[in-house]
Amino acid sequence: MSGFMSKFMSFSRINGDSKVAPFVVLLLTVTVLASACNLLLPSDSIFYVSTYTITLLGKYLCYAMLALAVDVIWGYCGILSLGHGAFFALGGYAMGMYLMRQIGDRGVYGNPDLPDFMVFLNWSEMPWFWHGMDQFWIAMLMVLLVPGLLAFVFGWLAFRSRVTGVYLSIMTQALTYALLLAFFRNEMGFGGNNGLTDFKDILGFDLQADSTRVSLFIITALLLCGLLILSKKIMQTRFGKVIIAVRDGESRARFIGYKTENYKVWLFVYSAMIAGIAGALYVPQVGIINPGEFSPINSIEMVIWVAVGGRGTLIGAIIGAILVNYAKTKFTAIMPDGWLFALGAMFVLVTLYLPKGLMGLFAQLQEQLKEKQQQSKNQSGNDSPNEKAEEGHA
Numbered sequence: 001m002s003g004f005m006s007k008f009m010s011f012s013r014i015n016g017d018s019k020v021a022p023f024v025v026l027l028l029t030v031t032v033l034a035s036a037c038n039l040l041l042p043s044d045s046i047f048y049v050s051t052y053t054i055t056l057l058g059k060y061l062c063y064a065m066l067a068l069a070v071d072v073i074w075g076y077c078g079i080l081s082l083g084h085g086a087f088f089a090l091g092g093y094a095m096g097m098y099l100m101r102q103i104g105d106r107g108v109y110g111n112p113d114l115p116d117f118m119v120f121l122n123w124s125e126m127p128w129f130w131h132g133m134d135q136f137w138i139a140m141l142m143v144l145l146v147p148g149l150l151a152f153v154f155g156w157l158a159f160r161s162r163v164t165g166v167y168l169s170i171m172t173q174a175l176t177y178a179l180l181l182a183f184f185r186n187e188m189g190f191g192g193n194n195g196l197t198d199f200k201d202i203l204g205f206d207l208q209a210d211s212t213r214v215s216l217f218i219i220t221a222l223l224l225c226g227l228l229i230l231s232k233k234i235m236q237t238r239f240g241k242v243i244i245a246v247r248d249g250e251s252r253a254r255f256i257g258y259k260t261e262n263y264k265v266w267l268f269v270y271s272a273m274i275a276g277i278a279g280a281l282y283v284p285q286v287g288i289i290n291p292g293e294f295s296p297i298n299s300i301e302m303v304i305w306v307a308v309g310g311r312g313t314l315i316g317a318i319i320g321a322i323l324v325n326y327a328k329t330k331f332t333a334i335m336p337d338g339w340l341f342a343l344g345a346m347f348v349l350v351t352l353y354l355p356k357g358l359m360g361l362f363a364q365l366q367e368q369l370k371e372k373q374q375q376s377k378n379q380s381g382n383d384s385p386n387e388k389a390e391e392g393h394a
Helices: 002-014 017-039 051-074 086-100 116-120 136-160 165-183 209-236 237-257 260-286 296-309 315-334 336-353 357-393
Strands: none
Touching: 017 051, 017 165, 017 315, 051 086, 051 165, 051 209, 051 260, 051 296, 051 315, 086 136, 086 165, 086 260, 086 296, 116 315, 116 336, 136 165, 136 260, 165 296, 209 237, 209 315, 237 260, 296 315, 296 357, 315 336
């Protein structure tokens, strides 16, 4: 086990964990400044940040939280999940159900009890699983419980059967695709193809108000920072060290007595809950949740975010998600049909030339800078005796 621990220590020195505190400070500073520029400055000011930009930044932070969830399970445990879009969407649907219940008689059909899509489908009563979703605390419990329970059941069956590698990745993608097909059906009671939308307010606050948009943005940033710090602390504990050992050599970790499947299951559940929280924060800011969020393509994009930023770095996953989605916003406006080709090219280039992502490039540049500084010190040290000899000869 000592070999595993030494690998973990060397891994920790280059994975960017030491930069978590400065990164959190920077992220919160940008959040506060952007929020202040929206609420306090007039719209004609050069420093004014529009509400649209605030909403867009909030969406990027939700994606960053989702990338963090993928990095926790892939970067630190070596489990390539192509199904985290399912956990994200389930958390989003739990929040969407709460928001739909808050509409009341302000819907298109004016029914105080049933959401519009149920009235349209001639439903006479609300399904049992919608009851209680008008309570915020119950909805938030479902945001954590539903993705966590699904991850526990799936992980327990898969990891105890010792399914690994590409087979596990295919199974997670199959799970996501099955949920996609199920949620498309109207009889499921989740709005079918159209999903849930036309939200009015949350906790009594108007969702269209600038102050509400800014508040959601700030809450998202705070939760992202909190989950980043928590994930870092977990990976520094004995549990995290065993997770690294499982990633680097599961059979050896199992041989010395660790029940590796238990560690993998609980990390998978933790990762799924983070994804569910991201989905819950995403829905009120974007204003819609539909079965398209279950698309396997979305789950593949999440992996690309992490790969671009740097797998197993936590911070890199967040940076990758923000940068790639910003590029997506720009590219889809310039050439909508070419974005997927650009995304594929980005993934290929990163795989070939930046296997450790942007964080690995940053670490490499730091090492080169230190080497140059050390060389300059050595040269100055070698020159000083010669200079003294010349002075003595003179």
